[in-house]
Amino acid sequence: MVVDDEPDVCMALRFVLEDKGFNVHTFVDPAMALENFKIMLYDLVILDIYMSKMNGFELYNKMKTIDNKIKVCFLTALTDLHNYDVFKTDVYPKEGERYFIQKPIGNDEMLERINRAIMS
Numbered sequence: 001m002v003v004d005d006e007p008d009v010c011m012a013l014r015f016v017l018e019d020k021g022f023n024v025h026t027f028v029d030p031a032m033a034l035e036n037f038k039i040m041l042y043d044l045v046i047l048d049i050y051m052s053k054m055n056g057f058e059l060y061n062k063m064k065t066i067d068n069k070i071k072v073c074f075l076t077a078l079t080d081l082h083n084y085d086v087f088k089t090d091v092y093p094k095e096g097e098r099y100f101i102q103k104p105i106g107n108d109e110m111l112e113r114i115n116r117a118i119m120s
Contacts, residue, residue, distance in 0.1 A: 001024075001025050001026075001027070001033065001036075001037070001042045001044075001045045001046065002014060002017075002024060002025070002026045002027070002045075002046045003026075003027045003028075003030055003033040003045065003046070003047050003048060003051070003056070003059065004026075004028065004046075004047075004048035004051070004075060005028050005029070005030070005048060005051040005052055005053075006028070006048070007028050009048070009075070009103070010026035010027070010028055011026070013026070013046065013110075014026050016107050016110070016111070017111075017114070020111060025042075029053065030051050030053055030054040030056075030058075030059045031053060031054065033059065034054075034059060034062055034063065037063050037066055037067070038066070038067075039066055039067040040067065042070075043071065043118050044071045044072070044073065044114060044117055044118050045060075045063065045070060045071070045072050045073075046072070046073045046074075046075060046101070046114070047059055047060060047072055047073070047074050047075065048074075048075045048076075049074050049075065049076045050076070050077070056074050056075070057074075060072055060074075071117055071118060071120065072099065072117075073099050073100070073101050073113060073114060073117050074099060074100050074101065075101050075103055076100060076101070076102055076103065077102070077103045099113075099117055101113055
C-alpha cells in the first residue's frame with residue numbers, strides 16, 4: 001500500500017513497484033487508506049509523513065490498532081531525519097532511519113529499502 005497526498009508520487013511508486021512484480025494499492029486520501037486497510041493484507045505500507053488531512057504518523061498509529069505487525073516505510077522530503085527522533089524512540093523504536101525514505105530517491109535505492117523492510 002502506498003499513501004501519499006500527491007497523485008504523481010503515488011503513480012510513480014506504483015509504476016516502479018509493479019514493474020518489479022509488486023501488487024500495489026495507492027491512496028491519496030489517508031482516511032480512504034485507513035478504510036481499506038485490512039489485517040495481513042499488505043506486506044508493507046509506504047506512508048508520506050506530511051499529508052493534509054492526517055499525517056503519516058497518525059495514520060500509522062491508527063493502522064497499528066488494526067494490525068500490530070504492520071511494516072511501514074515513511075516518505076519524507078526533509079533532509080534532516082533527526083526531526084523524527086521523538087517518534088523513532090517513543091512510537092517506532094525498533095526500526096530507525098532505514099525505514100525513512102527521503103524524497104527524491106533513486107528507484108534502485110528505494111527498492112532496496114523496501115525489500116529490506118519487508119524482510120525484517
